Amino acid sequence: MKIALSLASILLIAAATSAGAASTEADFKTAYAAAEAANKQAGALRNQWTATAQALADAKKAADKGDFDTAIASAKEAEALARASTYQATSEKEAWKALEIH
C-alpha cells in the first residue's frame, strides 16, 4: 500500500511537472517558424490576412518579454489563420464564379 501511494505521488508529481512545464524559447521559435511559413504560402497566393500579421506581432512581443506560453499560443493562432487564408484563396479559384452577374 505504501509503495502504491509513493508510486501514485511520483506519477502525480511527474504529470503536474510535465503539464505545467514552461515553454522554452526553442519551442517558440519552432511555432513561429511554422506560422511564418504558412503565412508565406498565403503571401504567394496574394491573400494574407491582417489578423495573421497581428497574431505574429503579438507572438513576437510576448516572446520579447520572455512569456513563451503566450508567444506560442499567438504563433499557433497565426499559423491557423494563415492556413485558413490559404484555404480561402485555393477554394476561391473556382468559387468566385458563383457570385458573378450573368
Place this chain on the structure above:
Amino acid sequence: MNLRSAIHFASAALALAFGAVPFAVASDTIDPVADAKAFQNFFTQKFPKLKPEDFVNGPYSLNEDMHRQWEEKEQFPPYEFALDLGKELFAKPFKNGKTYADCFPNGGIGIRQNYPYFDEKEGKVITLELALNRCREANGEAPFSYVKDEMAALTAYMAFTSRGKPFDIKIPNDPRALEAYQNGKRYFYTRRGQLNFSCASCHVQNPGERIRAEILAPALGILNGMPIYRSEWSGMGTTSRRFTTCNSQIRGVPLEPQADEYRDLEYYLSYVSNGLPISGPGARP
C-alpha cells in the same frame, strides 16, 4: 437492347455531348460585351427609379435625404481645394521645363474617360495614376505616393476636365488584354480577408444597404466619380487608396498600390461602366 432503344440511347448521348460542350464553353468564355450588358442590367433592374447616369453619384443616388445633402454639398464642394491644387500642379513645369501635358494625348485635358487602357507594347493595363507617375519619372521627378493628396489632386483636375464624357474603355483584340480584363473580373468577385468578403459582397449584393453608418455604393459607376473626397477620411482619396482601404477593411493585407491585380480590377470595373459619364472628383460620406 432492341433497335429503337439503341437509337434513343444514341440520340440522348449525342444530345448530351453536343448540348454539354457549348454550355461548358459558354461558362468559361470571356465576353466583355455580354458582361457589361448583364452588369448594367442588373443594377438598373435593382434600382428601377434611377437613370443610368445617376449611378455615378454612388450612395447619393440611392437615398432621397442623402441626395438633398449632396446637392447642398455640391454648392461648396469639399474637393474644391484639391481641384485648385491639381490645376496648379498640372500646369507647373518639371525641372526640365516640360509638363504633364507633354505626356498625354490632347495635353491631358478631357481624357480621363479613356483610362485605364491596355498597352499592347507592354502587355499590361495602364491606369491614369500610373501614367502620371511614369510621366514624372520620365521627366526626372520622383513619383508621388499613390494614396496621398498630390496624386488625388492631379487626378481630380484631370477628371474634372472630363466631366460628363462617357467612360470609353477599349479592349483591343489581344488575348493579353482579355486576360487582364478577366483577371480583374476574378479579383472583383473573389472573397478575401478574414471577413471573407469580395468587392461584390458589398457593391453587388448589398448596394443601398448600410454597413455600420455607411450606405454602400453600387459597383456600377463606382469609378466614374474618382478621386473622391471622403468625409470619413477628412480628405481626398485616389482609386488606389479606395482599393487598398477596401482590402484592409475586410482584414486582408492590401497589395501594393498599382499592383497588377488592382490595375486589372480597375480595367474591369471601368469597362463595365462604359457609357456612364465621368463625374469625378466626387464627394462621399
